Amino acid sequence: MKIATRAGAVAAAAVLSLSLAACSASNEVAADDSSADAAATDTATDEATDAAMSFSGELNGSGASTQEKAMEVWRANFQTENPDLTINYDPVGSGGGRTAFLDGSVSWAGSDAALSEEDGEYDAAVDRCGDAGAVNLPMYISPIAVAFNLEGIDSLNMDAATIAAIFDGEITNWSDDAIASQNEGVELPDLAITMVHRSDESGTTKNFTDYLEQASDGAWGYEASGDWPNDLGESGQGTSGVVQIITSTEGTIGYADHSQTSGLGVVSVKVGDEYVAPSADGAALALTAATPAGVNGDDDLAYELDRTTTEAGAYPVIVLSYVIVCEQYDDADEAAKVTSFLEYTASQEGQAASVDAAGNAPLSSDLSDQVIAVLEGIAAASGV
Template sequence: MNLKRFGVPAVVALTAALALSSCASNEGGAAAPEESTSTLSGNLVGAGASSQDTAQQSWIAGFQTANPDVTIDYDPSGSGAGRDTFLEGASAFAGSDRAFKDEEVAAGGFASCAPDSNIVELPLYISPIAVIFNVEGVDTLNLDAATIAGIFSGAITNWNDPAIAATNPDATLPDLAITPVHRSDDSGTTENFTEYLGAVAPDVWSYEADGVWPIEGGEAAQGTSGLVDAVTNGTGTIGYADASRAGDLGTVAVQVGDDFVEFSPEAAAAIVDASPLAEGRSEGDIAIEIDRTSEEAGVYPIVLVSYLIGCEQYEDAANAELVKSYFSYIASPEGQDVAAADAGSAPISDSLREKVDAAIALIK
């Protein structure tokens, strides 16, 4: 199942995003029912992963419909910026395409949280990362991990390279330079993508997984929308982005074992359920260690697990109540189905939901 039909508009500027997220959801199709039993009120501020933006707008609309006296602002500023904003106490929750690292959690200093509070990290947005390209006349390619790594490392520079032709005998590959495009910002999508390359093609990709692109040079673009625009408007371009944003671009089926697997919500969910939880985390910190090297049938290993991050204990009780209610809605079957319909994400499994609900119960 390909997600190209789930293309979405580009992310707008910060001021417009905040205005639309808080106003459009109240005034548009998500108008609150005439009578509401909700007693929640207030403003909730979040920031972070741009990959979640479409899902966040749907979640905000649904939550504000049920709770018309609540407004939620989510700034899709990128995972790194979102984590920093949460650390500084300028937001009550963050969206991030990776969990906080062990050393970051140990350092603490989460300004919105009560002293000595643990954080909750909930894997509530699961989506494949698509390798997208723009080559006239070519809609899809089968590529192994070493070839993908060679392209993005600069070792493979032309679309008719023998490594690409070997797994695509029926494709008409042009004598055309490859232009790899990477994120210019600190991005959880980049960290997930580089983690995959290093795990599956270590002989070709010698760089550590990082949210900051590790190679000098090449074409860089800000945010998910910027990268997709750069690939779309270029010639011979290739990049990586949340699969919901693939649109009409060419996409790659990646080799898993002896098969080539196209991205899909089902394949993304399968790799998450086949992967272990990180060790040594607190009860509410559900960080997942994705098994990028899995050869199980039907799994897609270039997957983005994007987290909703909050505090177990908040300095502000009003924030605690709003975050707990909002996270509960996002984790519910209704919230997960809304994101799947609008953003092409993979709904979490029932077994994962049990762990998430237990973590949300800790928020106070």
């Protein structure tokens, strides 16, 4: 693995200059000097390699716990190439990450929900970043699994209206006809359902409730929100908290990034006339129905998701998770670190690494190129 940095590009240019200089002088020196020229070029190449690893100090981000597994491998890979740099990421949840970014505590935020114009977050970003404000850049696409714990049952079929009724306390027993009628041949227990949701403000919650609002034909009576809208069931802090409760308690059902629900039963949701299990391919198909929703100009790559798609194989309960960054940083060193690191995470190499670690759907090559182009523009605007 070789992660390119801007420092490396500058050093490579220096190597090229040295090589050209050596070539232009080659007709004026004795043949015996050719080995000296080669040694000089080799030395410059070694120096370029060292320069490519020139980032040092710390780079701090925080936010969505859905990105945690991907962020672990992204950080490890980038730090391998930059051993004097420490990258920290605190998976406090999307809301906490946006708050930390907007108050200047971190250089970037990970968020399963874009900045909200309605909540004044774009205006707050102007105070934090300057007149250009901040933008949302897609970085992580993943299915949200509706996960449950029932002994001997690994999968169930449910439509959105049934899921909505469970999470709003209208269906309270696993043997309810609304569940049984969609799962012929499955022996459902006469057991109370315990619903589990996030206790913190969460982009995963916002995406899940957005799915329920759009797809349940009115069975979900709430607007999409990062805060859980009722006081039913049990709650857990972060993705890990929800998964821990489901794992430890039979009869539970909750929602979490699919990469972190290993060992639990999962729901296949009704899409058109079929039931579709959560998968990276299904998430990628669902994203094709999205439409641009960015508020802060062409660089703001936020999207509105259509959860009512009936495309075969699409899985509409997805999270499109962003990194939120300033359009311009006052500190060129901070800008170089954050943009170089995020260019790696958005690259095909970085996306392949997270797919292996977290099972997410990679950014398309076109979307990857768009994100990298925005980051390069941010670096240039910041004097990098």
